[in-house]
Amino acid sequence: MSADGSSYPLTETAETVLKRRYYLKDENGNPVETWEKLSHRVADAVALGKRKPKNYNDLRQRFFDMIHSMDFLPNSPCLMNAGTDLGQLSACFVLPVGDSMDGIFTAVRNGALVHKTGGGTGYAFSRLRAKNSSVASTQGVASGPLSFAAVFDAATETIKQGGKRRGANMGVLRIDHPDILDFISAKQNQEKFNNFNFSVAVTDCFMKALEEDGEYDLVEPSSGEVIKSLKAREVFDQIIDLAWLNGEPGVLFIDAANKANPTPQLGPFEATNPCGEQWLLPYESCNLGSINLARFVKDGAIDYERLERIVHTSTVFLDNVIDCNRFPIPEIKEMTLKTRKIGLGIMGMHDMLIQLAVPYASEKGRQVASDVMNFIRDAAEAESIRIAEKKGPFPAYDSAVNSYAPRRNAALTSIQPTGTVSMIADCASGCEPYFSIVMIKHVMDNDRLILVNKHFESIAKAEGFYSDALMAKVADSGTVIGHPEIPEKWQEVFRTAQDILPEDHIKMQGILQQSGVDSSISKTINLPSTATKQDVKNAYLLGYNLGCKGLTVYRDGSRDAQVLNTKKRSEKSQKSAVVSENGKRNLPDMLNAKRYRVKDQDQKSVYIIVCFDENEKPMEVFAKFPFDNRVDLKDKSTMWTTTCRLVSLALRFNVPMNEIIKQLDRSSGHMLDLPAQLSKLFKSFMAGTQHGFASTCPECSGKLVFEEGCETCRACGYSKCS
Numbered sequence: 001m002s003a004d005g006s007s008y009p010l011t012e013t014a015e016t017v018l019k020r021r022y023y024l025k026d027e028n029g030n031p032v033e034t035w036e037k038l039s040h041r042v043a044d045a046v047a048l049g050k051r052k053p054k055n056y057n058d059l060r061q062r063f064f065d066m067i068h069s070m071d072f073l074p075n076s077p078c079l080m081n082a083g084t085d086l087g088q089l090s091a092c093f094v095l096p097v098g099d100s101m102d103g104i105f106t107a108v109r110n111g112a113l114v115h116k117t118g119g120g121t122g123y124a125f126s127r128l129r130a131k132n133s134s135v136a137s138t139q140g141v142a143s144g145p146l147s148f149a150a151v152f153d154a155a156t157e158t159i160k161q162g163g164k165r166r167g168a169n170m171g172v173l174r175i176d177h178p179d180i181l182d183f184i185s186a187k188q189n190q191e192k193f194n195n196f197n198f199s200v201a202v203t204d205c206f207m208k209a210l211e212e213d214g215e216y217d218l219v220e221p222s223s224g225e226v227i228k229s230l231k232a233r234e235v236f237d238q239i240i241d242l243a244w245l246n247g248e249p250g251v252l253f254i255d256a257a258n259k260a261n262p263t264p265q266l267g268p269f270e271a272t273n274p275c276g277e278q279w280l281l282p283y284e285s286c287n288l289g290s291i292n293l294a295r296f297v298k299d300g301a302i303d304y305e306r307l308e309r310i311v312h313t314s315t316v317f318l319d320n321v322i323d324c325n326r327f328p329i330p331e332i333k334e335m336t337l338k339t340r341k342i343g344l345g346i347m348g349m350h351d352m353l354i355q356l357a358v359p360y361a362s363e364k365g366r367q368v369a370s371d372v373m374n375f376i377r378d379a380a381e382a383e384s385i386r387i388a389e390k391k392g393p394f395p396a397y398d399s400a401v402n403s404y405a406p407r408r409n410a411a412l413t414s415i416q417p418t419g420t421v422s423m424i425a426d427c428a429s430g431c432e433p434y435f436s437i438v439m440i441k442h443v444m445d446n447d448r449l450i451l452v453n454k455h456f457e458s459i460a461k462a463e464g465f466y467s468d469a470l471m472a473k474v475a476d477s478g479t480v481i482g483h484p485e486i487p488e489k490w491q492e493v494f495r496t497a498q499d500i501l502p503e504d505h506i507k508m509q510g511i512l513q514q515s516g517v518d519s520s521i522s523k524t525i526n527l528p529s530t531a532t533k534q535d536v537k538n539a540y541l542l543g544y545n546l547g548c549k550g551l552t553v554y555r556d557g558s559r560d561a562q563v564l565n566t567k568k569r570s571e572k573s574q575k576s577a578v579v580s581e582n583g584k585r586n587l588p589d590m591l592n593a594k595r596y597r598v599k600d601q602d603q604k605s606v607y608i609i610v611c612f613d614e615n616e617k618p619m620e621v622f623a624k625f626p627f628d629n630r631v632d633l634k635d636k637s638t639m640w641t642t643t644c645r646l647v648s649l650a651l652r653f654n655v656p657m658n659e660i661i662k663q664l665d666r667s668s669g670h671m672l673d674l675p676a677q678l679s680k681l682f683k684s685f686m687a688g689t690q691h692g693f694a695s696t697c698p699e700c701s702g703k704l705v706f707e708e709g710c711e712t713c714r715a716c717g718y719s720k721c722s
Contacts, residue, residue, distance in 0.1 A: 377516030510546030
C-alpha cells in the first residue's frame with residue numbers, strides 16, 4: 001500500500017525472498033501462503049499476547065494493516081514463526097560463558113538451542129582465564145578463550161538453523177584480557193571462526209592511555225591480578241592492522257554502553273548480539289521491528305501525525321511479542337520478562353531523505369534523521385508509559401535506581417540490520433544509504449537486465465534526463481557521481497554508500513546514537529579499497545569521540561581476495577601481452593594475480609590463482625592443493641592442473657569468455673568441482689568484478705555487499721549473519 005493507503009504489488013525480489021524464506025510450506029516444500037495470509041498469521045498470533053484481550057479484533061486489525069502495508073515489519077523470526085508450533089519470535093540473545101567446564105559447555109548447549117530456533121547469540125569470553133594460567137581443580141593449565149570459541153564455532157556449524165536462518169555469533173573479549181593480542185589476530189586466517197563476528201570491548205581507561213601514549217594493564221579475570229602492561233598504541237595499531245586487512249575485529253565501546261545501561265542494578269553489559277546493535281545482559285533477548293520511513297513522506301514533508309500512530313501501534317506489538325513468545329530456555333524467559341526490552345528501529349531512511357531531496361551526507365540530512373529518531377523515541381516512550389499504567393512497568397524497574405518514569409520496557413529503540421526485511425519492503429536497509437542505484441542482473445543468453453532504483457527512475461524521467469544509455473553507464477560505473485547528464489543536485493542526493501566519505505557515515509551514526517537510540521546501531525563504515533590504516537584509525541577515533549557504542553569498518557574488497565602481486569599503472573608497458581603470429585598471446589614475465597580459496601567435493605581447500613593482463617582480463621588459471629604431494633590427491637591434482645592449462649590456453653587465444661563458460665558448464669558434474677568453480681568465477685568477471693567467490697552469493701550467485709556489519713545478497717536475501 002502507498003502512503004495514502006492504496007495497494008501496490010510486491011516486487012519480484014520481495015516475492016522471491018518471501019517464497020524462499022518466509023512463507024509456510026507444505027510437505028513438498030511448496031508455499032501455502034501469500035503476503036496477505038502471512039500478515040494475518042503474524043498479526044493474529046501477536047495480538048493474543050499473554051491472553052486474548054478484550055480489544056483483540058481491533059488490535060489484530062491494526063497489526064495487520066501496519067504489517068501488510070509495510071509501514072512496520074517485525075524481525076525475521078517473528079515473520080517466520082509467529083502462529084506456528086515453533087513460536088520463537090526473538091532475533092538476538094546474549095548468553096553468559098562462565099569460567100568453568102560446566103559454565104562453558106552449558107553456554108554451548110544453550111547456544112545450540114537458540115540457533116535451532118532461529119536466533120543469533122552474543123558471547124563475552126572475558127570471564128575465561130587466560131591461556132596457560134593455572135587450573136587448581138586439575139593441577140593443569142587453561143587453554144584460553146580462543147580454544148573454547150572454536151568449540152562454539154563448531155557447534156554453530158553443525159546446527160545451521162534448519163536452512164532458514166544461519167547460525168550467527170558475536171564473540172567479545174575485553175581489551176584488558178591477557179589473551180587480547182591472540183584474539184585480535186584470530187581471524188587473520190579467514191578459514192577460522194566463520195560463524196563469528198569478533199569485537200574488542202574497548203574501555204575508557206584504554207582510550208585514555210592511547211591518548212597519552214601510555215601503557216595499560218592486563219588483568220587475569222580469575223584472580224583480578226594485573227599480569228603485565230602493554231603499550232596502548234601498539235595494541236590499537238594491531239586492531240587497526242587487522243580491521244584494515246579484512247574488517248575484523250570490530251570495536252565496542254563498552255563503557256559508553258554501560259553509561260546508558262537502563263538497569264545497572266542487574267549488572268553490567270558484557271556483550272552484544274551478532275550485529276552489534278543490541279547490548280544485552282546475560283540471558284536477555286530482544287524483540288526487534290522496524291518502521292519503514294520511506295512510507296512517511298507526504299507532499300514533500302514528513303507525515304509526523306501518521307508516524308506517531310504507527311510508533312504507538314508498533315510499540316504495543318513488540319511488547320505483545322514478549323508475552324506470546326516461546327523462549328528457547330527458561331533462563332532467557334525469566335530475564336526477558338524481567339526487563340521486557342524491545343528494539344524499535346527504522347529502515348528506508350535513505351528513501352525518506354531522497355523523497356525530501358536531502359543528501360544523506362549533509363548536515364541537513366543528519367539533522368532530519370536526528371529529528372525523526374528523536375520523535376520515534378519520544379513517541380515509543382509515551383506509549384510504553386501508557387502500557388505500564390495498565391499492565392505495570394517491567395518487573396526490574398526500581399524507582400530508587402531508575403530516574404526515568406515507570407514504563408513497560410527497559411529499552412525501547414535500536415537500529416538493527418534489516419537486510420531481507422527491507423528487500424520485502426523495497427527500501428534501503430536500516431539507516432544505511434543505498435549500496436547501488438542502478439544494478440546489472442545477468443539473465444539467460446548472457447543478456448544484461450538493468451535494474452534502476454525506483455526513486456532515481458521516477459526523478460530522472462520527470463526531469464528529462466532518463467535514457468537507457470545513461471542507466472547502463474551508471475550501472476557500469478557503479479555510481480551516479482561524475483555523469484554530466486545528471487544534475488549535480490541529484491548526484492548528491494543519490495550518493496551511495498561507497499560515494500559517501502567515511503566521516504559522514506560516522507557522523508550519521510553518531511547523531512542517531514545521541515538522538516533517540518537506547519541501545520546501539522548496526523551500521524557499516526564503508527572505506528574505499530585505497531583507504532590506509534590511518535583512515536581506519538581515524539574512523540575508530542571519530543566514532544569514539546562522537547559517542548558511538550561500537551563501530552564496524554569495511555574496506556572495499558578486503559575480504560574478497562588476496563593480491564599476490566601488484567604494480568603501478570605506469571608499469572603496464574612492462575607486463576603487456578604480445579600477440580604472436582598464430583594469434584596466441586605471449587605473456588610477460590610479470591602479471592597481476594589474485595588467489596581464491598574454494599572447497600572441492602570432499603570439502604578440502606583448493607586455491608585457484610588467476611593472472612590478469614593490463615586490462616584486468618584473465619589470462620592464466622592455476623589450481624593449487626595445499627598438500628598436493630599426498631598420494632590420495634595425486635590424480636585429482638593432475639586432473640585440475642590439466643583443466644587449468646586448457647582454460648589458460650583458450651584465454652590466451654582470445655576465445656570469448658562466454659564460450660569458455662559454456663564448455664565449463666557442460667563439463668561440470670557437481671557444483672563443487674573445478675569446471676563449476678571456474679565457470680562461477682568467470683561469470684563474476686563478466687559481471688565487472690574480480691571479487692570472485694567471497695563476494696558471490698552461495699545461494700543465487702548474485703553479488704554480496706557488506707552492509708550493517710554483514711555480507712548480504714540484495715537479490716535473494718541471503719545473509720551470512722541471519
